[in-house]
Amino acid sequence: MKNFSRIATLTTLTLLLAACNQATQVGNKPPQPVDVTVLGLNDFHGNLEPTTFTPIGAAAAIKAGGIEAIGGELADARAANKNTIFVGGGDLIGASPVTSSLLRDEPTVYALSELGMKASALGNHEFDQGLQELLRMQNGGCASNDANKACKFDPNYSGATFKWLGANVEYKANGANPFTPYYVETTADGARIGFIGAVTTETPTIVSPSGIAEINFLDEAESINKYVPVLKSMNVDAIVVLIHEGGTLGTNSPDTYATEGCKTLNTASPIYKIARKVDPSVVAIISGHTHTGYNCLVPDPNGKDRIVIQGEFYGHLLQRLDLTVDKANHRVVSAKAANLVVNYDQRAANNTLDFNMTQLLTTAKAKTDAVKNVFVTNLSVPQIRRGFNATKADDVRDVESALGDVIADAQVFATQDQGTQFALMNPGGIRGNLPGSPSTNGGARLTFGDVFAVQPFSNTMVVMDLTGAQVKAALELIATGANATANKVLQVSEGFSYTIDLRPGITGPRVSNVTFQGQPLGDTTTYRVAMNSFLADGGDAFTPFKQGTNRVLLPGLQDVDALVAYLKAKGSTLDGQIKNRITIIR
Secondary structure, three states, X not given: OOOHHHOOOOEEEEOOOOHHHHOOOOOOOOOOEEEEEEEEEOOOOOOOOOEEEOOOOOOOOEEEOOHHHHHHHHHHHHHHOOOEEEEEOOOOOOOOOXXXXXXXXXXXXXXXXXXXXXXXXXXXXXXXXXHHHHHHHHHOOOOOOOOOOOOOOOOOOOOOOOEEEOOOEEEOOOOOOOOEOEEEEEOOOOOEXXXXXXXXXXXXXXXXXXXXXXXXXXXXXXXXXXXXXHHHHOOOOEEEEEEEOOOOEOOOOOOOOOOOOEOOEOOOOHHXXXXXXXXXXEEEEEOOOOOOEEEEEEEOOOOOEEEEEEXXXXXXXXXXEEEEEEOOOOEEEEEEEEEEEOEHHHHHHHOOOOHHXXXXXXXHHHHHHHHHOOEEEEOOOOOEOOXXXXXXXXXXXXXOOHHHHHHHHHHHHHOHHHOOOEEEEOHHHOOOOEOOOOXXXXXXXXXXXXXXXXXXXXXXXXXXXXEHHHHHHHHHOOOOHHHOOOOOOOEEOOOEEEEEEOOOOOOOOOEEEEEEOOEEOOOOOEEEEEEEHHHHOOHHHOHHHHHOEEEEEEEEEEHHHHHHHHHHHHHHHOOOOOOOOEEEEO
8 A cells, every 4th residue: 555654564463363263164275365454443523624633753743634534545545455444443423523513423424434434333422412313323314302403414314324333232121232233344355354343331421321321331341252153153254343442551651653563551441451351263453432542462361462453533543454364264364453644734735635525524514614613702812721731631631621610610600590609510521622723823713613622512501409418429439439540520610629639549538628619518508500411410420410409401501602601701811721729639
């Protein structure tokens, strides 16, 4: 392939798998080798247009991703190898920019279908709008829970031509699976590649619980292994797992997305633990969820190294597997992997963007630009940031953030008529900086598209009564239970403050010095609290919020509306600084 010279050296695993480890084998037939290319896309989040990305070793950032450049990469891969398969690692939709989200992500589904995607793991964000809406996204139709957005891109929305795979999803009532657990693709030269898909078991805690109340999410590895014998009985030539769960590289790891065969995947990462349990017959695991680029080797249950790869997010990278399979004896001969940089700038300069994708994007923009470009306010600072750490990495959730402070203040501002005293905001609901890229000319001009990119979930605002004890119980869950490793620090509005101890091994209460307007929060005192509907439903495992009384759901006020209103009123006075409302002990 002509793009190979510009990517990392491929990780190579010569497998020479025995018949018992790969597939049912009849005799020892003369080999019939077929070269197969698998390209994987994870955590795309409806980013139809390219976004900023800095490749390893590059002197400056580039534009990467976007459906036009992805289409160009696929065209090159298919020209080099007709046995090319395009698949996904989940979170293809959800938490999307305006151009996709205002059209209920239907343009993204159409784009990926037209690009020839065959199958994808389900991601947690596929469930953002609930199970029934996801089934509509798969199967088509206009019976949506948001009629203002559905079928506005195409009045006869026909659904995805690819299959979302969920081997570990089942109905509580009868154990049936609402989705397909696996998919088999037969390539042009007759190789049969089986894919098993799974989604993270933490999904119930990170999407609105009410939307998925009728389904269970089972153990990922056990569910995957359940279908390995099924695919073997079908005499597939290779089995690949697509899973929306991931990991991170170990502390101080020198490895990057471009490192071949890294051995520094954090052993505490969910994907590492899952990979150690997945049947040895699986040749490679395409992962997602953690928005981290890596190309690692993890021992399978027999102790043999196996590829586990993830391609960062937003389509900046495509995961590439190159398999040689023996279709006569149904086995893998060799496997190698790499992360491909999807360089939009280079393709635009070389005129190798996908024309059909340009047309689709133009149509989507025409339908959304009028809303996207509505002026909101002028900031006096270049940018207000969400959580980041000392390495300047964004989307850090165990810190207080300047943008978290602003959003919590906005929710109080927008719900004053409900008697709101303070507000709480989940950091995972803050999807970007404001604006996404800092202004280079001093203050930033904000449009609705900028604000929507920060809060794209369309969560409704809720105001409720909570006792001080209930608020404290929720704050304790920042560092315990389902959040014990994630430490999702709740952002708070002006006048509210607390201290939390995030050091490992702490027993007893982690939260202290909880005050409102300078006074200790009274355990039996009732407070009027605002939050989005995700938190109000107990999202992110903050279940005490479900106990709130005198709840008022404000269907005409979404969280993004609250932020817009606040920015219009206060935008020019915001300084972009963290307000030090939260004290964190590490």
